[in-house]
Amino acid sequence: MKKVLITGAAGFLGSHLCDRFIGEGYAVIGMDNFITGDKKNLAHLEQHLHFQFIEHDVTEFVSIEGDLDYILHFASPASPIDYLKIPIQTLKVGSLGTHNLLGLAKAKGARILIASTSEVYGDPLVHPQNEDYYGNVNTIGPRGVYDEAKRFQESITMAYHRFHGLETRIVRIFNTYGPRMRLNDGRVIPAFMGQALRGEDLTIFGEGSQTRSFCYVGDQVEGIYRLLLSDYTGPVNIGNPHEISIKDFAEEIIKLTGTAQKVIYKDLPVDDPMQRQPDITLAKRVLGWEPQIGRAEGMQITYNYFKGLTPDELYKSEHKDFKNHIKK
Numbered sequence: 071m072k073k074v075l076i077t078g079a080a081g082f083l084g085s086h087l088c089d090r091f092i093g094e095g096y097a098v099i100g101m102d103n104f105i106t107g108d109k110k111n112l113a114h115l116e117q118h119l120h121f122q123f124i125e126h127d128v129t130e131f132v133s134i135e136g137d138l139d140y141i142l143h144f145a146s147p148a149s150p151i152d153y154l155k156i157p158i159q160t161l162k163v164g165s166l167g168t169h170n171l172l173g174l175a176k177a178k179g180a181r182i183l184i185a186s187t188s189e190v191y192g193d194p195l196v197h198p199q200n201e202d203y204y205g206n207v208n209t210i211g212p213r214g215v216y217d218e219a220k221r222f223q224e225s226i227t228m229a230y231h232r233f234h235g236l237e238t239r240i241v242r243i244f245n246t247y248g249p250r251m252r253l254n255d256g257r258v259i260p261a262f263m264g265q266a267l268r269g270e271d272l273t274i275f276g277e278g279s280q281t282r283s284f285c286y287v288g289d290q291v292e293g294i295y296r297l298l299l300s301d302y303t304g305p306v307n308i309g310n311p312h313e314i315s316i317k318d319f320a321e322e323i324i325k326l327t328g329t330a331q332k333v334i335y336k337d338l339p340v341d342d343p344m345q346r347q348p349d350i351t352l353a354k355r356v357l358g359w360e361p362q363i364g365r366a367e368g369m370q371i372t373y374n375y376f377k378g379l380t381p382d383e384l385y386k387s388e389h390k391d392f393k394n395h396i397k398k
């Protein structure tokens with residue numbers, strides 16, 4: 071039985087990856103320190119014979135007993151509201167954390183896949199973004215902590231590949247959504263759905279002309295799975311190229327949820343990208359992958375998930391408390 075270590079396992083993507091690898095017959099070790107994740111996301115796997123969970127901060131030395139075939143490094147705060155509150159942890163998990171996991175992969179002779187992001191393109195000057203574009207990142211802006219951590223992560227991963235011959239994979243993930251996103255993580259889909267469910271107006275930052283594209287989590291996991299098992303070493307964009315303006319998207323959510331609320335406008339945050347759209351030509355060519363789930367279907371599944379939250383979860387409006395995780 072092949073064994074895989076998944077960091078960030080208690081998070082949104084990590085928990086779906088645990089499900090996928092368990093489903094494919096792997097022994098899965100999940101690792102997380104719960105800084106942005108939630109035990110609830112893994113509760114259904116707790117008793118599974120082939121699932122093991124280790125609570126650990128990957129910025130500290132990582133050791134695993136026995137053999138390991140694959141590592142998927144997904145630990146990192148991922149939403150702007152998170153990484154703006156815990157900027158140093160974000161830089162550390164992308165740098166020190168990645169270094170620790172590359173070291174573990176080298177020691178075990180394991181293949182490692184690193185979760186990178188469309189944020190490496192910053193506020194892009196080319197559209198759509200393909201993997202050859204170097205990006206337009208403000209290194210010292212507030213979002214720089216995430217973007218630069220991920221850019222460093224890609225560089226050190228390629229250095230381990232070139233210098234140590236490590237088998238590495240890099241996925242550049244574009245906005246992904248689905249069940250188990252945190253309602254109050256500041257990303258637009260849970261934000262709009264939470265507001266609709268609580269009977270609040272939907273908030274748009276800026277004029278709403280900025281565009282986004284959203285990939286359903288099942289499609290994202292399929293792309294990551296294929297990339298891990300492929301022999302392609304360069305970075306690969308995985309995302310849904312179907313673009314929509316935030317204003318039009320708010321209208322879609324109003325229709326989907328049947329809310330009687332309206333849209334209100336607030337100031338645009340610093341360095342919020344105006345456009346984001348993946349060029350997935352490479353993923354199509356080397357992985358035979360493209361998204362299968364349209365926005366209407368994916369949003370319906372996601373809305374059903376949020377509708378199932380308890381009133382306590384729905385009205386717990388305060389953002390996650392990071393007090394216990396921040397070392398003085």
Ligand SMILES: NC(=O)c1ccc[n+]([C@@H]2O[C@H](COP(=O)([O-])OP(=O)(O)OC[C@H]3O[C@@H](n4cnc5c(N)ncnc54)[C@H](O)[C@@H]3O)[C@@H](O)[C@H]2O)c1
Pocket residue numbers: 077078079080081082083084101102103104105106107108126127128129143144145146147148149163167185186187188242243244245246247
């Ligand atoms: N969701 C997206 O649309 C998206 C887009 C681009 C990239 N990504 C990347 O995918 C990965 C997962 O994102 P997500 O949306 O699931 O976020 P998430 O916040 O739901 O999950 C991240 C998980 O990592 C854990 N974590 C953070 N720092 C850690 C540390 N030092 N040690 C151990 N665990 C730690 C958190 O507790 C959490 O469970 C991240 O690396 C993120 O950068 C996600």
